Amino acid sequence: MPGIHLFKVAAPSVAKKARPGQFVVVRIDETGERIPLTIADWDEKEGSVTIVFMEVGTTTARLALLGEGDSMANFVGPLGLPTHIERFGTVVCVAGGVGVAPIAPIARELKEAGNKIISILGARSQNLLFWEDKLRSVSDQLIVTTDDGSYGRKGLVTEPLKELLASGEKIAQVVAIGPSIMMKFCAETTQPFGVKTMVSLNSIMVDGTGMCGCCRISVGGLTKFACVDGPDFDGHQVDWDLLIARQRIYLDEEKRSFEQWRGQSGSCA
Amino acid sequence: MAKLDLNRVPMPRQIPKISGKNFNEVALGYSLEQAQEEASRCILCPRRPCVGGCPVEIDIPGFIQAIRDGDMPEAVRILKNKNALPGICGRVCPQETQCEVVCVLDKKGAPIAIGRLERFVADWERANMPSANSSPVSPRPTGKRVAVVGSGPAGLTAAADLAKLGHSVTIFEALHVAGGVLMYGIPEFRLPEEIVQAEVDYVASLGVKIELDSVVGKLMTIDELLGNGYDAVFLGTGAGLPMFMNIPGENLNGIYSANEFLTRVNLMKAYQFSEYDTPVKVGKRVAVIGGGNVAMDSARCALRLGADEVYIVYRRSEAEMSARREEVENAQEEGIQFKLLTNPKQFLGDEQNQVVGMECYEMELGEPDESGRRRPVVKAGSEFVIEVDVVVVALGTTPNPLIAQTTHGLETTRRGTVVADEEVGKTMKGKVWAGGDIVTGAATVISAMGAGKHAAADINKYLGG
Ligand SMILES: Cc1cc2nc3c(=O)[nH]c(=O)nc-3n(C[C@H](O)[C@H](O)[C@H](O)COP(=O)(O)OP(=O)(O)OC[C@H]3O[C@@H](n4cnc5c(N)ncnc54)[C@H](O)[C@@H]3O)c2cc1C
Ligand SMILES: Cc1cc2nc3c(=O)[nH]c(=O)nc-3n(C[C@H](O)[C@H](O)[C@H](O)COP(=O)(O)OP(=O)(O)OC[C@H]3O[C@@H](n4cnc5c(N)ncnc54)[C@H](O)[C@@H]3O)c2cc1C
Numbered sequence: 208m209p210g211i212h213l214f215k216v217a218a219p220s221v222a223k224k225a226r227p228g229q230f231v232v233v234r235i236d237e238t239g240e241r242i243p244l245t246i247a248d249w250d251e252k253e254g255s256v257t258i259v260f261m262e263v264g265t266t267t268a269r270l271a272l273l274g275e276g277d278s279m280a281n282f283v284g285p286l287g288l289p290t291h292i293e294r295f296g297t298v299v300c301v302a303g304g305v306g307v308a309p310i311a312p313i314a315r316e317l318k319e320a321g322n323k324i325i326s327i328l329g330a331r332s333q334n335l336l337f338w339e340d341k342l343r344s345v346s347d348q349l350i351v352t353t354d355d356g357s358y359g360r361k362g363l364v365t366e367p368l369k370e371l372l373a374s375g376e377k378i379a380q381v382v383a384i385g386p387s388i389m390m391k392f393c394a395e396t397t398q399p400f401g402v403k404t405m406v407s408l409n410s411i412m413v414d415g416t417g418m419c420g421c422c423r424i425s426v427g428g429l430t431k432f433a434c435v436d437g438p439d440f441d442g443h444q445v446d447w448d449l450l451i452a453r454q455r456i457y458l459d460e461e462k463r464s465f466e467q468w469r470g471q472s473g474s475c476a
Numbered sequence: 477m478a479k480l481d482l483n484r485v486p487m488p489r490q491i492p493k494i495s496g497k498n499f500n501e502v503a504l505g506y507s508l509e510q511a512q513e514e515a516s517r518c519i520l521c522p523r524r525p526c527v528g529g530c531p532v533e534i535d536i537p538g539f540i541q542a543i544r545d546g547d548m549p550e551a552v553r554i555l556k557n558k559n560a561l562p563g564i565c566g567r568v569c570p571q572e573t574q575c576e577v578v579c580v581l582d583k584k585g586a587p588i589a590i591g592r593l594e595r596f597v598a599d600w601e602r603a604n605m606p607s608a609n610s611s612p613v614s615p616r617p618t619g620k621r622v623a624v625v626g627s628g629p630a631g632l633t634a635a636a637d638l639a640k641l642g643h644s645v646t647i648f649e650a651l652h653v654a655g656g657v658l659m660y661g662i663p664e665f666r667l668p669e670e671i672v673q674a675e676v677d678y679v680a681s682l683g684v685k686i687e688l689d690s691v692v693g694k695l696m697t698i699d700e701l702l703g704n705g706y707d708a709v710f711l712g713t714g715a716g717l718p719m720f721m722n723i724p725g726e727n728l729n730g731i732y733s734a735n736e737f738l739t740r741v742n743l744m745k746a747y748q749f750s751e752y753d754t755p756v757k758v759g760k761r762v763a764v765i766g767g768g769n770v771a772m773d774s775a776r777c778a779l780r781l782g783a784d785e786v787y788i789v790y791r792r793s794e795a796e797m798s799a800r801r802e803e804v805e806n807a808q809e810e811g812i813q814f815k816l817l818t819n820p821k822q823f824l825g826d827e828q829n830q831v832v833g834m835e836c837y838e839m840e841l842g843e844p845d846e847s848g849r850r851r852p853v854v855k856a857g858s859e860f861v862i863e864v865d866v867v868v869v870a871l872g873t874t875p876n877p878l879i880a881q882t883t884h885g886l887e888t889t890r891r892g893t894v895v896a897d898e899e900v901g902k903t904m905k906g907k908v909w910a911g912g913d914i915v916t917g918a919a920t921v922i923s924a925m926g927a928g929k930h931a932a933a934d935i936n937k938y939l940g941g
């Protein structure tokens with residue numbers, strides 16, 4: 208799939224403790240940056256943790272070059288608070304892009320807890336869709352959308368979401384995971400209906416343990432550290448503009464780093 | 477007897493114009509001749525007040541005598557007998573308020589430069605004695621297992637002492653390197669990484685296992701460690717949670733906690749960005765808020781990254797600054813500008829959420845507060861704006877609540893510090909000891925080491941040693 212990669216990483220002690228909604232921090236090698244990636248799946252018996260990532264810059268592009276048998280310098284976790292799972296009733300799980308990876312285990316556990324699961328899976332185009340079957344297997348109903356209409360319904364995930372909310376079916380909670388802008392619009396969609404909407408925030412992080420404050424965001428007017436107070440928050444309380452602005456802090460540096468890396472590695476990625 | 481020499485032998489250092497532009501160590505250390513000359517000033521006074529001034533009670537006249545005799549292995553032995561990390565303490569201890577302030581020569585002139593001599597001995601050892609030679613003979617294993625959480629000076633010291641007593645010790649460290657603040661906080665130009673790494677290697681050479689990337693409270697809890705065959709636990713997790721001011725604009729882009737700024741620069745080597753992948757904003761005008769060592773280190777890092785102007789913004793006057801005198805002088809000589817009696821009111825940003833300015837109050841000093849320092853009060857109507865593009869908030873840290881939240885029966889104070897016996901570090905929870913910044917709040921390397929040492933002795937007693 209273009210630019211999206213799935214790795215199964217041998218990390219028995221992390222696999223033993225992983226819960227839905229938690230993440231790991233990885234560093235490729237001595238010169239690498241620490242980046243957070245959500246735990247998409249885990250297998251305690253096998254001692255493995257699955258991560259799914261999209262190539263967006265130097266670190267993810269370098270990560271993509273690793274193959275079977277290669278190792279990364281560091282793999283720390285499980286970090287963050289697990290997603291709160293209980294029997295709510297009907298839960299709508301909205302996944303945008305790579306967001307399907309983190310949402311799959313959440314939907315699975317919500318289903319196991321006795322909830323009715325309606326999933327909405329959205330991507331820009333058909334070739335960016337994955338884990339449709341995996342999500343379908345834990346959902347009572349699955350709606351797929353693509354921006355360009357190449358598969359499923361044409362349009363954005365917020366359209367079926369709005370229809371569901373308006374349909375009269377009692378929806379206890381919405382879980383939305385994907386790009387910030389998509390989560391922001393999901394929260395805006397559910398707000399008039401007063402349906403609690405949990406989102407998983409992806410602010411820039413360094414340590415992932417509450418030590419640096421790099422990941423700080425504003426929720427309900429209070430400053431929170433996404434890595435330890437979250438990453439799950441009530442989407443109606445999040446200051447989205449701040450989150451999105453803070454995600455852009457290093458745009459210049461990231462661009463420089465990527466161009467230089469591409470020059471050095473001779474890759475045409 | 478030769479006449480008393482009341483002046484210290486000066487230590488060679490980089491000149492400020494140059495040191496402010498590179499990350500190499502500023503102070504260069506004594507040569508053997510210089511060390512022996514300084515050592516010869518010591519009158520080896522029988523009361524030895526200096527020993528009492530050192531929190532780990534190093535036999536100071538003893539190692540000074542050995543330097544005079546030119547018996548460096550003996551000097552190393554004496555130092556290492558009490559202090560597993562002399563190369564670090566010699567560099568960063570606040571000697572002027574500890575061992576040196578009580579030296580009898582202090583009243584007559586300059587005290588013996590104990591820290592510089594200690595550093596000299598440690599550096600000599602690194603250069604001349606491969607660590608194998610200095611490792612003591614292996615003790616008889618006791619069969620007891622101790623988990624040490626955190627690899628800062630408290631944890632390293634406790635681990636070293638327990639290993640020397642024959643216990644099987646494992647350190648669990650959250651980050652990808654061992655050393656705690658010594659690695660991620662204190663910059664290269666003041667404490668080279670190589671020195672800290674050598675001390676960590678020494679601790680490992682004693683048989684201590686170091687498990688990196690292991691966040692206790694997430695990967696496993698204290699109770700799980702105790703249930704999985706550990707007979708005792710020492711908590712040395714420090715005070716790693718940064719404090720912010722809670723004033724408007726504090727979440728603007730370009731505003732860092734000192735922890736984040738220093739971690740990016742030191743641990744992740746953002747000063748070599750392009751070779752290393754972690755970025756940091758290089759400001760043209762950088763304001764560092766605070767008056768401690770952390771503020772001085774942040775300011776000097778910002779200067780070395782290439783800032784044109786770096787300000788220390790501090791709400792009291794220079795006399796109240798908690799930073800070591802030497803560090804304040806280093807900062808001033810390198811060209812850091814001090815904006816004293818100044819306190820931020822709010823940060824101003826542009827439409828990209830980037831910080832562009834800082835509105836400040838002028839302050840004046842009123843009556844002394846609980847800390848004994850005069851309380852700064854706002855001068856009404858004194859607001860003014862400083863243009864900045866990077867701000868580093870260095871106002872202190874408190875313990876990370878993760879351990880307390882995940883450990884049953886561990887008592888904490890309102891400030892988030894763990895309640896532990898002052899002498900030996902025993903906490904309110906069975907089989908658990910704690911020491912260093914997690915108990916005292918942000919303090920010093922040597923006090924953390926002292927706490928690690930005392931706790932190790934008590935743990936050993938508990939384990940039947
Ligand atoms: C809790 C959490 C879970 C995440 N889970 C996933 C996941 O499962 N799959 C996935 O593809 N992505 C995930 N992300 C995002 C992922 O961390 C970033 O895509 C990655 O760090 C980009 O690094 P880069 O060097 O390749 O790109 P860069 O060129 O450095 O950055 C591209 C963009 O990624 C973001 N970013 C950069 N550095 C960091 C950093 N250190 N921490 C966080 N974001 C950063 C910034 O917004 C930046 O503009 C998650 C983020 C968080 C906070
Ligand atoms: C910039 C700066 C400059 C300083 N300058 C000086 C100076 O000049 N002189 C001086 O004497 N003192 C100085 N200090 C203070 C001194 O460094 C500290 O007092 C000392 O390091 C405290 O030691 P510690 O062992 O208690 O904790 P730390 O050094 O903080 O080490 C704690 C370790 O525990 C780890 N940890 C935390 N939580 C967990 C967890 N849940 N699981 C596993 N590991 C965990 C951390 O990652 C860290 O490595 C300075 C501090 C800073 C920040």
Ligand code: SF4
Nearest residue numbers: 530565569574575591
């Ligand atoms: S450890 Fe610190 S206080 Fe003790 S003698 Fe050395 S420099 Fe002085």
Ligand code: SF4
Nearest residue numbers: 518519521526579580
């Ligand atoms: S107090 Fe000063 S002069 Fe006396 S032994 Fe100690 S260092 Fe030497």
Ligand code: FES
Nearest residue numbers: 415417419420434
């Ligand atoms: S990433 Fe450092 S505090 Fe959250």
